[in-house]
Amino acid sequence: MIVIRRRTIAIFFVSLVLCLMMFLTVNGKIIEVSAPVREIPIYSVENSEGKVSITFDCAWGAQDIPEILRILKEKNVKATFFVVGEWARRNPEETKMIAEQGHELANHSENHFKMSVLSKDKIKKEIMDCSKTIEEISGVKTDLFRAPYGDYNDTVISIARQNGYFTIQWSIDSLDWKPGITQEAILERVSKVSSGDILLFHNDTSHTAKILGKVIDIIKEKGLKPVPVSELILKDNFEIRHDGRQIPAGKKQ
The missing domain is CATH 1.20.5 (Single alpha-helices involved in coiled-coils or other helix-helix interfaces)
Structure with a gap:
């Protein structure tokens, strides 16, 4: 008692x-005393112009890159490719091809580690080494970063921002990487797209290159315009809502 x-x-x-x-x-x-503000990456962007972004994470193979680029060219669409530095070093020609065809290369870390478990020094090194690799191979500088597996914490986002990077997530996950997923299921997920969305795809999957044309058709049929992430996001005078929606600074939530 x-x-x-x-x-x-x-x-x-x-x-x-x-x-x-x-x-x-x-x-x-x-x-x-206010509690510390949680760091949130950009999941989507408030805009009235119907802009959306198609993004690809590149970490494994590269055989389908020429076909993906062919379809994008045929549909007159520019996309953003978040590439792992180690992937770019293994596939320099494909990396150059992406940039030469007017698409956007972005940072997906140097070695595809889970960033939230790394030390601060290691987080910074993963980000900076990847950008260095991309620039050495393609001549392109990038200020966009996406953490592998979408795995982040306050420290990861803070270090990225301190070094000049916008941390980008996604609002629509195609799940094209998921074993057993069908083309119909992917297209159903994409059909929910709306203005300001960031769509996540991966290269080196069973379906992505095969359905990319249909994905773009769905987006355009809804009156939306695919643009690279750098043309979708706000680079200054912005806030990020609790749900990851980037909005102009001072706009009522």
Whole structure:
């Protein structure tokens, strides 16, 4: 009985201390202390122009890159390719081809590690080494970063931003990487696209190159315009909503 009471008292005091930690007393006045703001990447973008972005994560093979680029050219669409530095070094011709055909190369880390478990120094190295690799191979500089597996935390986003990178996620995941998924299921997911969405695809999958033309047709039939991510996002005077929607600064939530 005494043990239970002591535990109850201990829990009470811990709760009280946590509550008091949310306030400071300045000149006799109690001032609320705001909790740290959570870092959020860009999942989608508020816009009234019908812009969306088709993105590809490139980490494994590269055999389908020429076919993907052929379809994009045929449909007159520019996309963004988030490439792993190690992938770019293994596939320099495909990397150059992406840039030469007017598409956007972006940073997907140097080695495709889970970023949230790395040290601060290692996070920075993964980002900076990838950009260096991309530039050495293609001559292209990038300020867009996507964490492998979509795995991020406050530290990852903060380090990326401090080094000049916008961290990009996605609002529509095609799940083209998922074993057993059908072309119909992918197209059904894509059919939900709306203005400001960022669509996630991968190269080196069973279906992506085969259905890319239909994906683009769905987007255009809805009156939307595919553009590279750098043409979709706001580069300054913006806020990121709790759901990852990037909006102009000061706009009512």
